[in-house]
Amino acid sequence: MTQPSLYVFPEYFELHPLSEEDVPGVLDGSDAGTGERFMVVDTRAHRSCYLANPVIKSYLELFRQPRAEAAALEELARQAACSPEAIATTVRAFFLRMRRAGLLRSEGADLREEPNQALTPGQVLGEYRVGELIVEKADVALHHARQLGTGMPVVLKVFVLQGPRADRERELFAREFSLMAGLAPHENICRLLSFHPGEPCYAALEYAGGKPIRHGTAEATLSLPERVRIGAEALTALAHLHRHGVLHGDVHSRNFMLTDERRVKLIDFGLSRRSGDAVEASSVPHGGLPAFMPPERIEPGKLSISSRPGDMRSEVFQLGVLLHDILTGREPFAEKVLWRRLAQAIRSQPAPRAVWTPEGERIPAALADVVECALAKAPEERFPSAMELLEAWRAAWPRTARPVRAKERACL
Structure with a gap:
């Protein structure tokens, strides 16, 4: 049996509270956060090399004794009172960054599995x-x-x-x-x-633009017609794939980008496969963000993500999550919660109806009905593919309807 790779936080790194006069040499503001912060100091050169918040500090300290990534993930999930699947993507991405920064080192022969360095700017x-x-x-x-x-x-x-x-x-x-x-x-x-x-x-x-669709729709004040147009373009991309018998494999808001001209571009085909191809279904990994996971891919007892692959109706559900987010500014199920609560909501709670845009425009009932159908718990109650979902979306948009503004909302 193959032994898991073991990693260690070397003893020549020390963690010190960050004082006001300290200026770390390598910073990562996205990880640093707010509140108490620490420096990771390389005692061989006595210089700071990374800025850490308490979460990073506790993660690194797990590796004072060599351990496998899976073991660290289990321990962090235990501390967070959630399933490993709920935090796996975030933790593994962080784990990779720590390895690249040299803060976690492989033991023995496992060093040969370290990734190559990325390319050099200007090369x-x-x-x-x-x-x-x-x-x-x-x-x-x-x-x-x-x-x-x-x-x-x-x-x-x-x-x-x-x-x-x-x-x-x-x-x-x-x-x-x-x-x-x-x-x-x-x-x-x-x-x-x-x-x-x-x-x-x-x-x-x-180059498909620098903003995922969710960031683009959250940072700007968009009219309802513009939100409907963005949703239609996202559906058009998936309908094109489904028409040609292809599953994207990882449908969520980060894989739809907005160009500088605010046009939608679907990216990242690393998990794509041909629909109905049993060989590809068994050999290609199955992706998906937790908040976009269709209920049929969540094991009812364990509330873990199933190894069963999704199909076109599964991607219709994921598109329903996306459309709800585009229209309302919020994903339909609880955000930023533990996996168990999220999984239970996806499996058993009806999605909230899409009623208002963030700008206070009332969403037409016909559009809300389309989103509701896409988010049906039972796959057979959804649209068969993105093609039918796109047709329904286009038919449901009453272009002459007068939007209801926020001032009118209190009167309804």
């Missing part, structure tokens, strides 16, 4: 000049870049994993772009520009 890769890093994951790094000569902005998705798992993960990486290359082009789907299977292995993708 020329093929016909592209590499820009700043967007995000690092366990197996890939995404960079801004520009095409030489034209200056066209693109995104480079680079395979970075090494070690025993690399061959299998690289096959999945190449498969993502093979599937994208076989799709007919669509204005609401991120376009594959090129794929390079050599070293480094990477794909060049159309």
Whole structure:
């Protein structure tokens, strides 16, 4: 049996409370948060190298004794009184950042499984000049870049994993772009520009904008017609996939981007597969954010995420969550709660009806009915695919209806 990889927070790192005069050398404001903060100090050079909040501090201290990532995840879930699945994505992303920062080290031969370093800004890769890093994951790094000569902005998705798992993960990486290359082009789907299977292995993708759809709809005051248009474009992208027998595999608000012109682009086909293909259903990992998980993929007794793959009706449910969020500014089920409470709500509680936009415009009943149907608990009660959902969405939008403003709300 293969032993799990063990990691350790080296003894030459010390954690000290942060004083006002301390200026850490490497900061990550998104992790630092507010309240009490700590410095991670490298005693070999006696310099600060990371800024940590109490959550980061407690996580790192788990690794004072070598342990596997899975064991750390179980312990953190126990402390948070939730299931490991509820925090797995966040914890594993953080775990990767700590490894890249050198704060967690592999033991022994496991060092060969550390990911490669991301590309260097300014480096020329093929016909592209590499820009700043967007995000690092366990197996890939995404960079801004520009095409030489034209200056066209693109995104480079680079395979970075090494070690025993690399061959299998690289096959999945190449498969993502093979599937994208076989799709007919669509204005609401991120376009594959090129794929390079050599070293480094990477794909060049159309730049789809810097804001996920949720951020874009939350940061601006949008009219109801604009929210309906954005929802229609998201549905059009999925309908295009379903029409060609393809499941996206990871439908949620972070995978729909808004361009600078506020057009929708669907991204990230790493978990996509052909509908009805049993081989792909068993070999391609099944994704999904907890708040977008359809009820049929939640085990009723354990309230854990099922290993059973979703289908087009499952993605219709996920689109229903997205549409509710676009219209109302809120996801239909409880946000920022423990997984058990969220899972129970998804399985047993009816989704709240979409009634008002954040700006105080009343949502037409016909649109709310479409969202409600998409969010039906039983898959057979939903639209069969995104194509039928799109048709219903278009039919339900009464363009001549007068919106009800916030001032009128108290009178109703």
